Amino acid sequence: MKSIQGRLTLLLLGGLVLLSCVCGVGLYLFLRQALTAQFDRALHDKAASFAALSNQRDEDEDERRVPLDKLPARVKKTMAQHVAGTKLSEVEQVIRDNRLFYKVEVFRDGAESEFLIGAAGQFLGENDEFGFAFDKAALPEFQPGPSPEYYQVWGEDGETVARSPSLEGISLTVPRGMNGGVTYFDASLPHQQAARAIAFPFVPRRQNRNLGASPGERVVLVMARTRAELDRTLATMRYSLLISGLLLLVSAAIMVRFSVQSGLGPLAALAQQATTIDVDTLDFRFPTAPIPCELQPISNRLNELLDRLQRAFEREKRFTSDVAHELRTPIAELRSLAEVGLRSAANMYGEEELSTYLDDVLAIATQMEHLVNSLLMLVRCEFGQQVVNLDHVQIVPRY
Numbered sequence: 001m002k003s004i005q006g007r008l009t010l011l012l013l014g015g016l017v018l019l020s021c022v023c024g025v026g027l028y029l030f031l032r033q034a035l036t037a038q039f040d041r042a043l044h045d046k047a048a049s050f051a052a053l054s055n056q057r058d059e060d061e062d063e064r065r066v067p068l069d070k071l072p073a074r075v076k077k078t079m080a081q082h083v084a085g086t087k088l089s090e091v092e093q094v095i096r097d098n099r100l101f102y103k104v105e106v107f108r109d110g111a112e113s114e115f116l117i118g119a120a121g122q123f124l125g126e127n128d129e130f131g132f133a134f135d136k137a138a139l140p141e142f143q144p145g146p147s148p149e150y151y152q153v154w155g156e157d158g159e160t161v162a163r164s165p166s167l168e169g170i171s172l173t174v175p176r177g178m179n180g181g182v183t184y185f186d187a188s189l190p191h192q193q194a195a196r197a198i199a200f201p202f203v204p205r206r207q208n209r210n211l212g213a214s215p216g217e218r219v220v221l222v223m224a225r226t227r228a229e230l231d232r233t234l235a236t237m238r239y240s241l242l243i244s245g246l247l248l249l250v251s252a253a254i255m256v257r258f259s260v261q262s263g264l265g266p267l268a269a270l271a272q273q274a275t276t277i278d279v280d281t282l283d284f285r286f287p288t289a290p291i292p293c294e295l296q297p298i299s300n301r302l303n304e305l306l307d308r309l310q311r312a313f314e315r316e317k318r319f320t321s322d323v324a325h326e327l328r329t330p331i332a333e334l335r336s337l338a339e340v341g342l343r344s345a346a347n348m349y350g351e352e353e354l355s356t357y358l359d360d361v362l363a364i365a366t367q368m369e370h371l372v373n374s375l376l377m378l379v380r381c382e383f384g385q386q387v388v389n390l391d392h393v394q395i396v397p398r399y
Contacts, residue, residue, distance in 0.1 A: 004264065004267075005260050005261060005264050008260045008264075009256055009257055009260050012256045012260070013249075013252070013253055013256055016249065016252045016256070017249060020245050020248060020249060021245075024241050024242075024245050027241065028237065028238060028241055031234075031237055032234055032237075035230060035233060035234065036196070036230070039196055039225075039227070039230050040184045040196065040198065043184070043196065043197070043198040043223060043225060044182065044198060044200070046223060047198050047200040047221055047223045048200070050151065050200075050221060050223070051200060051202040051204070051221060054202075054204045064092060064093045065090060065091070065092050065093075066091050066092065066093045066102070068091065071091065071102070072119075072121065073121075074120060074121025075102050075117050075119075075121050077121060078117050078121045078122070078123050079091070079102075079104055079117060081123075082104075082115060082123060083104065083106050087106060087107040088104070088105075088106055089105035089106055089107060090105050091103070091104050091105070092105075094116075099119075100118075100119040101116050101117065101118060101119070102116065102117040102118075102119075103115075103116055104116075104117060123165070142164040142165060142166050143165055143166060144165060144166050144168060145166070147226055147228070148164075148166035149164070149166065149223070149224070149225045149226075150164050150166050150167055150172060150189060150195075150223070150224045150225070151163070151164045151172075151221060151222065151223045151224070152164070152167065152171060152172040152221075152222050153219050153220065153221050153222075154174060154219060154220045154222075155217055155219055156217050156218055156219070161219060170189075172187060172197065172222045172224055173187065173222070174199055174220055174222060175199055181201070182198065182199065182200055182201070183198070183199040184196070184197070184198055184199075185197055185199070186227075187222075187224050189224060189226060193226050193228070194226070194227050194228070194231065195224045195225060195226050195227055196224070196225060196227045196230065197222055197223065197224035197225075198222070198223050198224075199220055199221075199222050200220070200221040200222070200223065201218060201219070201220045201221075202218070202219065202221065203217070203218050203219070204217075204219060266291050266292055266295055267295065270286065270291070270295060270298070270299065273286060274286075274302070277306070279313070282306060282309055282310040282313060283310060284306065285303045285306060286299040286302050286303055287299065288300060288303070323372075326371050327368060327371065327372070330364050330367050330368045330371070331368070333364050334361060334364045334365070334368075
């Protein structure tokens with residue numbers, strides 16, 4: 001047998017579970033989008049700063065070859081660390097933006113490459129024709145390390161014109177379908193790290209000693225940053241939402257069970273009162289004042305039913321009493337006739353006297369049958385079981 005309390009509990013718990021799941025998923029998606037947008041804004045601000053402070057150098061910069069024995073000791077030490085396993089070609093002294101650099105040319109795996117060393121001996125990465133208004137060494141996040149950041153710049157011909165030292169020979173990729181605008185995308189970094197990247201197209205300034213600053217060629221800057229911290233934040237948020245949801249569901253289950261049990265208390269009390277009603281307690285009536293309004297119609301109908309049952313039982317008792325009273329007289333007469341007939345049977349040899357007694361007995365029996373049929377018909381009429389035929393009766397006035 002199905003229980004109303006159990007059904008209500010399951011329906012409420014199912015609704016709460018569904019609502020909690022929808023709200024939890026919606027909240028997680030909203031927060032993930034907000035955190036990713038914040039992450040992208042930080043990338044955009046940094047890329048915009050790079051674009052604003054960048055310039056494209058002219059080819060006729062000040063360069064002068066420097067003998068190895070004339071190099072500063074700190075420059076020699078840094079160069080020795082980075083030319084190991086390569087063939088040294090030459091070292092040139094370069095002045096860019098009124099700053100001194102040392103350009104080292106080496107042959108590595110049959111290909112020529114260049115890297116820059118600052119005047120203080122700091123390694124500045126590969127040499128390129130694309131520069132910034134600040135030293136690369138002043139940006140430690142783009143140096144090789146535990147959690148570096150990355151950038152790479154492509155020219156209009158698709159050739160790489162600048163890259164961060166942290167890439168260590170690995171290239172980033174330009175997303176397809178940029179349509180000339182800023183694009184955010186997920187990228188794969190060295191060591192299979194998941195990253196968030198921005199493709200930022202812009203036109204750098206070209207530095208020329210004779211013409212000064214002028215617009216250069218359009219380039220595309222791709223800047224990437226590992227999203228490990230973002231993923232950890234999202235994972236923490238997922239676990240927090242899951243644990244909070246489970247605690248909420250457990251608390252909701254306890255509260256729903258208590259609430260349903262408390263709300264169905266009046267109905268349970270009404271059912272308990274109904275079990276105490278029997279033939280001897282038909283005068284009992286269900287309360288109508290202190291119960292909820294939803295149960296008042298039920299209580300009123302039950303009270304009306306009890307009224308009809310009580311009246312029916314009272315009519316049955318009266319009917320039984322009336323039948324007993326009405327049948328007492330003819331039965332007494334019939335018994336008397338039978339006793340008289342038995343006592344005087346020996347003296348009654350005449351057929352006429354015996355017929356008289358039998359006629360009286362038949363008349364009394366007929367009267368009893370008519371009385372019983374009339375009483376039964378009356379009972380059937382009261383209970384609607386007797387078809388009543390209505391007919392016109394002519395009433396004659398008396399003078």
